[in-house]
Amino acid sequence: MIGIVILAMFVVSCFIRDLSNSLRALEIGLLNFKDNDFSVTVPSVKEPEINQLISLFNESAQTLRREKQYIYQRELLLDKVIQSSPNIMLLLDSEQRIIYSNDAARHFFFNGKQISGMNLVELLPNIDEELSQAIKSSQEGIFTLNSDDVESWHISRGAFLLNNLQHNLLLLKHMTKELNRQEVAVWKKVIRIISHELNNSLAPISSMVNSGRKLTKDNSSSQLKLIFDTIENRCNHLSQFIFNYARFAKLPLPQKSYVDWQSLTEQLAQHYSFKLIGSLPQTLGYFDHIQIEQVLLNLLKNAHESGSDINEVTMQIAATETFGKNGVSICVHDTGSGMSSEVMQQALLPFYSTKQSGTGLGLPLCREIIEAHEGQISLHHRQHKGLTVQVWLPCNNSN
Known part of the structure; x- marks a missing residue:
């Protein structure tokens, strides 16, 4: 009898100890939940009632872990978007x-x-x-x-x-770049409409001139020949005029490749002389060689026509950083008459030119090319006299 009582007391003691351990483990797990830690798992026990409670706890912990991981990934993504x-x-x-x-x-x-x-x-x-x-x-x-x-x-x-x-x-x-893009988009639309209408008018005029020459081929009047020649010359001039503006309105996307700075500057010097300031960047450039060469030739041409001494036209190319992005800065300096603040504000707009025979497309075309490269172009007064045109181009991230 005494043995049975001792055995019963032992069984009850084990049961109470297991129950106490399980409850203690659940308590620790819930305290971890309170601290936003869902990594705890409670081991199962033999008693079905307690084991069911433990299973519910473990399932809840697993669900909370998944949700926490999901939220964490979302936070990382959001932070990445904000930081970028x-x-x-x-x-x-x-x-x-x-x-x-x-x-x-x-x-x-x-x-x-x-x-x-x-x-x-x-x-x-x-x-x-x-x-x-x-x-x-x-x-x-x-x-x-x-x-x-x-x-x-x-x-x-x-x-x-x-x-x-x-x-x-x-x-x-x-908003400067975004507003400029919208403004340029409007100009492009206007140019396309004007080009279309002018082409529609020029085609029949050119055809009528050819027909008129054939009909009057037996007429040796010099005055009539002068009339036809004048009309034909003006039509050709208008066609070239339209072509230049259409090129601005339909600029192709840049085809980027690696470019050696030494080779580029030597090619530029064959067209316009300039003095190179400082050393060239060690890393290769990454841009559309033809388009950027066109930009720099236009800037050097403007510098030569600014009234500057040819020996004082200089170019500086250096690696730099803008708003946390690595890139290359290309500066063309001259000592010419410069620009007034009013002219400088309008200089990058299409159709604006201070030259009597200018089309007003040189600098706007440069800006269009540079912005298509995700770069920037800006004009600055020099301290004494002259102008600096700065071009910034981003580096290739893998370079």
């Missing part, structure tokens, strides 16, 4: 301290250095004063900076609660 965005993004607390920033913001405000924890006011002296004033104010929407290089920006703001604390979102978008 060219738009400047800042998340600020109620005291204007920076909680979060993307790569574009760090390069724009602080040359790529970390800015989290800094106050926005500390960074504003590093940027254009007009843009700084716009950020300080409550201004939203598109506005233009009144500087030599006309720049358009869009500011948007948002306020929301995060963890019961007030936060502010500031977004800056550089």
Whole structure:
């Protein structure tokens, strides 16, 4: 009898110990859940009732692990998108301290250095004063900076609660390139329409001139020949005029390849003389050789026609970084008469020219080619006299 009692007490003791261990394991697992840790798995036991509870716990942990992993992947993707965005993004607390920033913001405000924890006011002296004033104010929407290089920006703001604390979102978008693209698209459409109408008129005029020559071939009048020659010459001139504008409206996409800088500069020097400043980049360029050569020839031609001493036309090619992107800067300098601020603002627009016989397509075609390469072109006054035209081209990431 005593043996049976001892055995019963032993069985009860084991049961209580297993139950206690299982409950303790479940308690630890739930505490881990509270700390956002779903890696704990409770081992199964013999008792079916407790084992069912443990199975439910383990299934819940597995589901939460999958959801956490899914959310983590989504967060990584979102962060990657935000960091890759060219738009400047800042998340600020109620005291204007920076909680979060993307790569574009760090390069724009602080040359790529970390800015989290800094106050926005500390960074504003590093940027254009007009843009700084716009950020300080409550201004939203598109506005233009009144500087030599006309720049358009869009500011948007948002306020929301995060963890019961007030936060502010500031977004800056550089609109200059986008607005320029829209403007160029409109010009291209106008050019295509004009070209189409002129071609439709020129074709029958040319045909009538040929017919007129045949009908009057027995007439030796010099005045009649002069009339036909004049009409034919003007038709040919208009055809060439249309061809030049159509080339701007139908510029092909760049066919990029690796280009040796030494060979390129030697080819350019065969057409227009210039002095090369500094050493050439060690890495090869990556662009459409024909199109970029056309751009640089046009810039050198303008420099020679600027009134500059030919010996003072210079070119500098150097590796550089813009907004965190590696690239190459090509600068053409002259000491000519330069441009007024008003002319400089219009110089990259189609049809605008200060030359009596100019078509107004030289610099706009250069800009179209450079932007098709995802680069930038800008004009700058030199300190004493003359002009600098700067071209920036991105490097091939795999180079």
